[in-house]
Amino acid sequence: MDKGQKEVTIYDIAEKLHISAATVSRGLTNHPRVSKSTRKSILKAAEEMGYRSNSIASNLRSKKSNVIGVIVPRLNSSFMSDLIAGVEKVVNNNNYSLFISQSLETMQKEVTNARAMLNNRVDGLLVSLAYDTTNIEHFEPFLKRNIPVIFVDRVFEHASCPQIFIDNTKAAYEITNHLIAEGCKNIIHLTASLLRNVYADRLSGYKKALEESGLQFRESNVIIGDLSSQAGIDAAAQILKMEKLPDAVFAANDICAVSCMIELQKHGIRIPEDIAFAGFNNDPTACVVQPNLTTVNYKGYEMGEVAAQLLINHLIDKSDLQQTHSLILRSELIIRESSLRSKKS
């Protein structure tokens, strides 16, 4: 696969116009100290000759790639793809490019991906951690080189890494309190790896609400899975086997909540009369399922935009990153029919 005819370089343009390559370079990059007329002729020649700037060479020389790296657990989840879409928009609008990889929820792949990102000399990194990541040594090489690393949603405490997330504890506390206010006393919580702040915090908000209401927290009421659709079905099976049926389920994401709910309905359980339901994320499915699902609205798009903008501002004007150590975005409880028992029973 030879690349056909030789690439046109700035030297070719320089030769044709009888000027130096440096001037061509300046003309092409809108350098201020180049006359209008020469710039015009440079651009014209470049166009005619089919010149395409070689970012690789430029990156090597300038030690700047204009590339942002993103590592997320998965690309095909509603939340993550929203987040990435937000990132892409901001990154693209600022003439940066985007390297993307997914860890598939394993630390091992996260480490590999981080390595590739560093080798490609990304100017900055946005990371949302995998389920089983226990430490973040794999990001140290970035920090050593002053390449900013920002954690988004699934964060990690580190002095040099800004974090962007929502107040998961508070959101879970509120949603649990809502269930309690609706008369629920025996609430199951479906969640995933407690290594991740998002799940650990939601669990602690759930606990806090129970304790404050004088309800007993039971270890056995917490079902840890991977919050997939299948996990919801499995949880439903587990619930159906319980001696005493719970009166509510609070899942740490909507996907799992919805599949669990549907599975229970198939077995004759009425929602919310028998079991009230709440999820997390405000997934598109939340307002399709019947009854509509009570959840926490917390769209990834905005979070992606904010994270990317923070990173790019820092890259462009050296704005201080350490100053914004953690950025806690707003989330809101959305109450829908799946949890409204009081009026029904």
Add this chain to the structure above:
Amino acid sequence: MDKGQKEVTIYDIAEKLHISAATVSRGLTNHPRVSKSTRKSILKAAEEMGYRSNSIASNLRSKKSNVIGVIVPRLNSSFMSDLIAGVEKVVNNNNYSLFISQSLETMQKEVTNARAMLNNRVDGLLVSLAYDTTNIEHFEPFLKRNIPVIFVDRVFEHASCPQIFIDNTKAAYEITNHLIAEGCKNIIHLTASLLRNVYADRLSGYKKALEESGLQFRESNVIIGDLSSQAGIDAAAQILKMEKLPDAVFAANDICAVSCMIELQKHGIRIPEDIAFAGFNNDPTACVVQPNLTTVNYKGYEMGEVAAQLLINHLIDKSDLQQTHSLILRSELIIRESSLRSKKS
């Protein structure tokens, strides 16, 4: 933002080991003609010194970036994020990296993105076209340089560009026939820009089925929007205003079908008794909505895998791309309650 201490290069390793940089380079890239012992000491020194290979420099020298570019209309759609996840998996497994950008359904951004991809010298490109793309001149510079361009799902006919898609005409023909078999005689079709094969072909399948059954095709029964959730709601309003209510709706995607269906239900329309419904894509929402949506199963993940593998095989072993000009993947009709009228009425 200085990058802290100077980068460790192969020269630093060479100096420390009193060997040449060339040998270090060979050692690092598993070149066969380097002794076991020197390679070992090179790897050890590299590790100790915190050396990280600079892909940028390597790319410049070798004229190969090990990067695949992807341009899709949007990142945050269930289908596209599935597709990208499939691409990422294959690309990652083959030690390539992924550049991703979204056109947001405009040709203008698609052109800009393509430019950036070329400047960054991607080794190959996967493209799914925007709604309003009228020509593909913006990919000519790739072809001129023998950089392979593969179209996925939303394709374009071009002698040098392989295409990967499904038989949209056939799928739409089958689904329309199914609706007709259920007794529907006045079927609305919701779709988007007919510049795109996926929508043009689905429309022609729909037409073909009507004609073969002796039903009249009416221009006014085709509603062209952007197939968004909002488009579904708008279509519902339009349908409700019709003199004579249709007896079926076939939407070119599930998102739009679902939102249209729910909106109609809010106005007392019974599905499928009053209006039968069918969508396209087998979106996660299709089996959450009540009644479950009849649709065409056609997951993006596999399509992404196939496309990426085809591209990478070509890149690695120069396998002939032209040979596989178009690859038509399987799709299947999935019949669910939203279209089962015959047994009900």
Add this chain to the structure above:
DNA sequence: CTGTTAGCGCCTTCAT
């Protein structure tokens, strides 16, 4: 405003 020079870090001949 423009030219000269040098080198970013690596790989790849060619030579030994």
Add this chain to the structure above:
DNA sequence: ATGAAGGCGCTAACAG
């Protein structure tokens, strides 16, 4: 099995 030398294409000094 290893070394020496050159250059990928561009840009950042430094001159003028």
